[in-house]
Amino acid sequence: MIIFKNVSKRYPDGYVALNNVDLSVASGEMVFLTGHSGAGKSTLLKLIAAIERPTSGVITISGQNIAQLKPAAIPYLRRKIGFIFQDHKLLFDRTVFDNVLLPLQISNFDHNTVAARVRAALDKVGLLKKEKAMPIALSGGERQRLCIARAVVHRPAILIADEPTGNLDVEYARDIMALFTSFNQVGVTVLIATHDASLLEDTQHRILSLKQGKLAT
Amino acid sequence: MMRAWLTQHGFVFFLTLRRLIATPLTSLLSIIVMGIALSLPAGIYVLMQNLQAFSGQMADSPQMSLFLKLDTTQDSIEKVNQRLEENPQILSVRFIPKDAALQQLQQSSGLTDIAASLGRNPLPDAFVIHTQENTADALEQLRLTLQKWPEIEHVQFDSAWIERLNALLDLGRFAVLMLATLLSVAIIAIMFNTIRLQILTKRDEIELSKLIGATDSFIQRPFLYFGALQGLAGGATAWLIMVLAIRTFNEQLITLSQLYAIDLQLQPLTMMDSISLLLFSGWLGWLGARISVASHLWQIEPK
Ligand SMILES: Nc1ncnc2c1ncn2[C@@H]1O[C@H](COP(=O)(O)OP(=O)(O)OP(=O)(O)O)[C@@H](O)[C@H]1O
Numbered sequence A: 001m002i003i004f005k006n007v008s009k010r011y012p013d014g015y016v017a018l019n020n021v022d023l024s025v026a027s028g029e030m031v032f033l034t035g036h037s038g039a040g041k042s043t044l045l046k047l048i049a050a051i052e053r054p055t056s057g058v059i060t061i062s063g064q065n066i067a068q069l070k071p072a073a074i075p076y077l078r079r080k081i082g083f084i085f086q087d088h089k090l091l092f093d094r095t096v097f098d099n100v101l102l103p104l105q106i107s108n109f110d111h112n113t114v115a116a117r118v119r120a121a122l123d124k125v126g127l128l129k130k131e132k133a134m135p136i137a138l139s140g141g142e143r144q145r146l147c148i149a150r151a152v153v154h155r156p157a158i159l160i161a162d163e164p165t166g167n168l169d170v171e172y173a174r175d176i177m178a179l180f181t182s183f184n185q186v187g188v189t190v191l192i193a194t195h196d197a198s199l200l201e202d203t204q205h206r207i208l209s210l211k212q213g214k215l216a217t
Numbered sequence B: 001m002m003r004a005w006l007t008q009h010g011f012v013f014f015l016t017l018r019r020l021i022a023t024p025l026t027s028l029l030s031i032i033v034m035g036i037a038l039s040l041p042a043g044i045y046v047l048m049q050n051l052q053a054f055s056g057q058m059a060d061s062p063q064m065s066l067f068l069k070l071d072t073t074q075d076s077i078e079k080v081n082q083r084l085e086e087n088p089q090i091l092s093v094r095f096i097p098k099d100a101a102l103q104q105l106q107q108s109s110g111l112t113d114i115a116a117s118l119g120r121n122p123l124p125d126a127f128v129i130h131t132q133e134n135t136a137d138a139l140e141q142l143r144l145t146l147q148k149w150p151e152i153e154h155v156q157f158d159s160a161w162i163e164r165l166n167a168l169l170d171l172g173r174f175a176v177l178m179l180a181t182l183l184s185v186a187i188i189a190i191m192f193n194t195i196r197l198q199i200l201t202k203r204d205e206i207e208l209s210k211l212i213g214a215t216d217s218f219i220q221r222p223f224l225y226f227g228a229l230q231g232l233a234g235g236a237t238a239w240l241i242m243v244l245a246i247r248t249f250n251e252q253l254i255t256l257s258q259l260y261a262i263d264l265q266l267q268p269l270t271m272m273d274s275i276s277l278l279l280f281s282g283w284l285g286w287l288g289a290r291i292s293v294a295s296h297l298w299q300i301e302p303k
């Protein structure tokens, strides 16, 4: 489903964030991406959603070479992906409900079913009672779950999470991991970047490890 | 597909309305500014249309006066009358005998004494004719022809003022065009800036929308709607200003026309003019928004 071949990413300032990365994630797989801060985890995830473009190499998603994707085709690639951003990117000028509504609005969803879908997503992450709250009034963990609800509301085939348990305590982090596992169980391909070693202790899922932009094996 | 498209546009339409209402004072002020800016050229245009109709009425069947030589006999007068009536360029012929002319002069000027003291009537017999043509050239041609008749002393017609009025109307039309162009540019600039500010305050939303797969046209749409809708509202305001102004003006004119016993009324905007005004203002707002969106949205590239 996701294949990297010889992918390198050099930022405009000359810094090489990814160096000749090869990897492959099968459809329906759940994979962890780990590595020190600055190892290039976020960069790798952004390449998948064409938020950053590779300097060299080939990235294929469902058979589509996204390095050669025309700008006009990028939105449709991104709609196949649910992205949980490291910096959340919640909109603080609207309610929890409206934050989750946005992905449905941009992709022309049927108006009669959107509300039900939003509530289903909120219910899944346990935020149904807070649908009218503003994001500013949520705790860190609740915000994180709001990000998850927004990422899955349009039922993407691929779910990408960049540090989804950032500053949460262990128990909260486990709850969130359980959420991801449940999405994976219904067939969603899940990719999670984290430097939280405790999350990885007793996992049976594959772990990819980045060091200074190189994939260690 | 069609229904999805409709609901999508309906959704953006109401979203835009909500945005307009969310900042009522700002929206209202912009709309009023646009309305006033538009009503200026539109107002002058209406005045011009009225003046033109007026001059058209006047010029419709120009009047020419033919003064006969003082010693013209009754026979000759008959002959002249017949020749005039046979001329296809002339619509109507009216004979004014010199006695009648003198009488009218006495009545209208109160110069009874002087006329009486003259002893004999100094005025000539005259014909007043209305001509078919109303172009200056044709009138001049006719004047020259008639001037050559031996019985006719002098032909007089007043075309100069019509020409002057037409020249003035041309100038006015040019002024309207200039003013409209300048103010249109001003309106586009206002809309450009309004949308620029909106884009700045919605930066986060735009960035996120791009990140989760919104197309450019989806992101642009609300701003374009906003521009068109505000432009339309500005046009409607201009229209309202015009209607009120014309009504007030006409009330003043009633007194004036009663005094002078003539019919002076400004004709309001026609249906076509009103629709054109609305469409044009909506287009102006849309254009300003379009330019602003084109020059600002690409700067927001999500990272
Ligand atoms: N837009 C950019 N321009 C220049 N350099 C960048 C840019 N984004 C990231 N980098 C650099 O690339 C390297 C990898 O960054 P990246 O965000 O992928 O790391 P990371 O593994 O996600 O780290 P963290 O765990 O702290 O989130 C870092 O050294 C960073 O400074």
Ligand SMILES: [Mg+2]
Binding pocket: A041, A042, A043, A086, A162
């Ligand atoms: Mg990162």
